[in-house]
Amino acid sequence: MAALYLTIFISLILAIIFLVLFYHSNKTGQYEDTYTPSVRMLFEDEAGYKSVEEKQRESEENTPK
Amino acid sequence: MAGEKGEKLVCYHCGLEMHPSEAIWHDGKPFCCNGCKTVYEILHTHDLSRYYTLVENPGINAESISPSSGDKFAFLDKPEIAAKLLEFDDGQTRVVNLFVPAIHCASCIWVLEHLEKLNPGILHSEVNFNTKNVRITFDSRKITLRQVAELLTSIAYEPQINLDSLEKNKRRSENRLILQIGVAGFAFGNIMLLALPHYIQKEGYWLERFAPLFGWIMFGLSLPVVFYSAREYFESALKGLKNRIVNVDILIALGITVLFLRSFYEVITGSGQGYFDSLTGLVFFLLIGKYFQQITYRYLSFERDYKSYFPVAVTKITERGEEIIEIKDIKPGDRLLIRNEEIIPVDGVVMKNTAFVDYSFVTGESLPVEKTVGEKVLAGGKQTGNYIEIEAVSDVDNSYLTRLWSREAFKKNRHKQLKNITDKVSEYFTFVILAIALLAGVYWWWHKDFVTAVWIVASVLIVACPCALALAAPFAFGNVLRRFGHAQLYLKNETVLESMAGIDTLVFDKTGTLTVQEKFKVRYEGEALTDREKSIIKSITKISNHPLSRLIYKAYKQFPVITPEHVQEVKGKGILAYYEGKTFKLGSATWTGAQKGSDSSTQVYFYNGKKVKGVFIFEAHYREGVQALFKRLQSRYKIYIVSGDNEGERKKLEKILPSGTEMHFNMSVHEKMDFTKKLQKQGLRVMMIGDGLNDAGALKQSDVGIAVAEDTNVFTPAADGILKAHQLPYLDVFLKKSKQTLHVIYSAYVIAFAYNVIGLSFAVSNLLSPVIAAILMPVSSISVVVYVTVWTNILTKKLKFLS
Structure with missing residues (x-):
């Protein structure tokens, strides 16, 4: 049962680490803007990106006549 | 994609609907104006066309991008x-x-x-x-x-x-509340784990061995919650006591203290495990309520003053040429260049060209005022038309607008002292609870002993901690504020919503509030004009920068220009033109030889060489739905109109407003404010609805001041709320919803009290155990929160259709 001391100790340490991370993220402004990153995430990388129209044009060119 | 929506064409860039004949075609896509086309070109050539694939017609109408803004x-x-x-x-x-x-x-x-x-x-x-x-x-x-x-x-x-951006504090604000919630949540979660074994098992080797350790860990975890997360409640309670106000925070602070001390005692003596889970849970829920209520429109500012209205710099003309100086460096005697659409920063005298100063925002006068060389112009006006040169007669701090602002009356803040709904209820609640605690204590002392009595009193205070009570209003208000925001009424905070429910008098400004700013209807009265005459009128007005000329010019835009043999503008009178030897005049009644009409609306007469043929009447353009709004409002509210403009619109207003409505014209900023004050002295609760700087005093003085804004991005005077102009006709809906919100909160209080009765019956009969507290507290809180959220959602459902 002495293992319980260890597990409680570990679980508390873990929780405190998360709390510190939370404190850090708050301090560095991660809660300043909670909307923009959600949009930014969806922007695809430029390389190889094709707009809808480009894709349409390409598919028209590729279709055999 | 973009293109045709029904029969109308839609601008590929900004989505503006337009007539097919007006469209500018480029790259196979329609544009409403050259500005939009230019933006498209820029984006397209730089391979940024993806802009258009993310959202359909994402652009802002770019018509305003004029090449003349080069020096801006x-x-x-x-x-x-x-x-x-x-x-x-x-x-x-x-x-x-x-x-x-x-x-x-x-x-x-x-x-x-x-x-x-x-x-x-x-x-x-x-x-x-x-x-x-x-x-x-x-x-x-x-x-x-x-x-x-x-x-x-x-x-x-x-x-x-603008001037404000120079002075802004650039430091990022640390969001303390989020951190407090984080700490409370962290402690609550861990304490729940540690408290759980006790609820399941009452005795046994296992518990006996670990209970003291668990107790001390829980105690340690609760420390930051009590001393950091719950800090504001203690501060607020102390403030309340100092001001002799019984607010809800006193009860909360008392509850937290008793919970903490009793739990601490149990841990020290080893007599139990305490109520740490209830304690941290309580703080956690309360803080979440606070967060939910704290709704911020961060891009809106409710506290703007003239600083965010003024530009940063102005062009000074010196012997060496033009020089750009900061507003604060302007000295009396400086010669300043004011371009079209620029704001005059200081009082001055016109030195070159004729100024047409738009004071609509400062004084409420609807039409720009003509000022010729040698006349004085006041700070805050906006030049329209050609550029002018003025000589400053004062510096910024001593100018009309700035002086106006530094007056004492503008500074006072009346919202601070207002007691909110929760505090009002908890005033009674607190005394009842204290009485119950006392009675129960006395009873147990009599029947048993002193120690039991102390326990009972503590139990009563613990269980009476008004968590459910304190959560009802924040969640209801927070939810409704958010819904109002979606419907484009942005309120500063929940107190405003509460004050809105009690309003019985509405005071409206005219210019810019009931009417659309910078939009006029030109109406022609008299003998019908021939097409040639219309062309002539257009040609005559073409040369003039006078705002009235430009309005007439716009009305006859579609007619061809016939160049006159000679044309001349007569300052303060009108324009004169010769066609085939005949003199045409467009101007004031006396100058054209017309009989002046009886009403004082703005009029321009047309003389065609033989006689006065007719008159152009300029009328403010009233917002759609305003008349219907007044019809709905008149039975429940007293309505007043205060306008800084002249009486020219009185007749028109009488048609729109319910009969017998009091109207006041030519009101200055201070008169408007004093008028509001006078109404308040009669015991009326006043809502002021205005838009300009001339309403700023009244907006501040009134119980609820709502600034109407065409565009929420531009300057609005300090107010309790900002309403998007096109939503003005729904003002009655907003007022009604605010009242209903209060009803929801009252009914939630009934539920909260019911829970309290249950809890108290446990407490006074000495049956309150940690497990009961741990169940009762979250159940009551959550059910009240769900209740108010569901109800306010139903209430504000209709608002969705407004936006």
Whole structure:
């Protein structure tokens, strides 16, 4: 049962680490803007990106006549 | 994609509907104006067309981008001004944070974060959507700050830089509440785990061995919750006691204290495990309620003063040529250049050209005022038409507008002392609870002993802790505030919503509030005009910069121009033109020889060489739905009109308003404020609805001041709320909903009391155990929160259709 001391100790340490991370993220402004990153995430990388129209044009060119 | 919506064409860039004949075709796509086309071209040539694929027609109407605005950002070349705006500067890399009101969609974010494609001098750009800011890092060797601003303007994302942005505190605000919630949640979660074994098992080796350790850990975890997370409750309770106000925080602070002390005692003596889970849970829920209520429209400002209305710099004319100086450096005697659409920063005398000063925002006069050389112009007016030169007669601090603002009455803050609904209820609640605690204590002392009595009193205070009570209002208000926000009524805080429910008198401003700013109807009365005459009128007005001429010109836009043999503008009278030997006149009644009409509306007469043929009457354009709004309002509210304008619109207003409505004209800023005060002295609760600086005093004085804004991005005077202009006809709906919200909160209080009765019955009969507290507290809180949320959602469902 002495293992319980260890597990409680570990679980508390873990929780405190998360709390510190939370404190850090708050301090560095991660809660300043909670909307923009959600949009930014969806922007695809430029390389190889094709707009809808480009894709349409390409598919028209590729279709055999 | 973009193109045709029904029969109408839609601008590919901004989505504006237009007639097919007006469309400008480029690249196979229709555009409403050259501005939109230009923006499209810029984006297209830089391979940024993806802008259009993220959101359909994402652009802002770019008509306003005129090539003449070339000097607009010239002041950014001045190092002193630039230094104040820059966040970081090492001589090479510079960082600036600009407010761009046009940010509104995902495409905006995309294009503003790809600015480096438009100009390689830009190293990085990051958008904050909530605050509508873009932070740009640029290489000062390749691009200047002015060029950055101009680049943004060229793609229709003009940054807004005014006097206020220079003084702004640039430090990021640390969000303390979020951290407090985090700490409370962390402690609550861990304490629940540690408290659980006790609830399941009452005895046994296992528990006996670990209970003291668990107790001490829980005690340790609760310390930051009590001393950090719950701090504001203690502070607020102390403040309340000092001011002899019984607020809800006193009960909360008392509950927390008793919970903590009793639990601490149990841990020390080993007699139990305490109520740490209830304690931390209580604080956690309360803070969440607080967070939910704290709704902020961060890009809106409710506290704006003239500083955010004034520009940063002005052009000074010296012997050496033009020079850009900061507003605060203007000295009496300086000669200043004011361009079209620029704001006059100081009182001055016109030295060159004729000024047409638009004071609609400052005084409420609807039409621009003509000021010729030698006449005085007051600070705050906006020049329309040609550029003018003025000589400053004072500095900024001693100008009309600034003096107006520094008056004492404008500074006082009356909202601080207001007691909110929860406090009002908890005043009674507190006394009842204290009485119950006392009675129960006395009873148990009598029947058993003193120690039991102390326990009972503690139990009563623990269980009576008004968690459910304190959560009802924040969640209801928070929810309704949010819904109002979706329907474009942005309220400063929940207190405003509460005050709104008690309003019985409505005071409206006219210019810009009931009427549409800068929009006039030109009506012609008299003998019908021939097409040739219409052409002549158009040609005559073409040469004039007078605002009335331009309105007439616009009305006859479609007729061809016939160049007159001679044309001349007679200052203060009208315009004169010769066609085939005949004299045509367009101007005032006396000058054209007409009989002046009886009403005092603005009129321009037309004389066709033989006789006065007719008259152009200028009428303000009233917002649609205003008449219907007054019809709905009249039975429940007293309505007043206070206008800074002349009586010209009285007749028109009488038609719109319910009969017998009091109307006051030619009211100055202070008269409006005093009028509001007078109504309040009669015991009426007044809501002021206005839009301009001339309403600022009344907006502040009234119980609820609502600023009406055509565009929430432009300047609005300090107010309790900002209402988007096209939503004005729904004012009655908002008022009604605010009342119903209060009803919901009252009914939630009934539920909260019911829970309290249950809890108290446990407490007074000495049956309150930690497990009962641990169940009762969250159940009551959550059920009350769910109750108010569901109800307010149902209430505000209709609002969705308004937006």
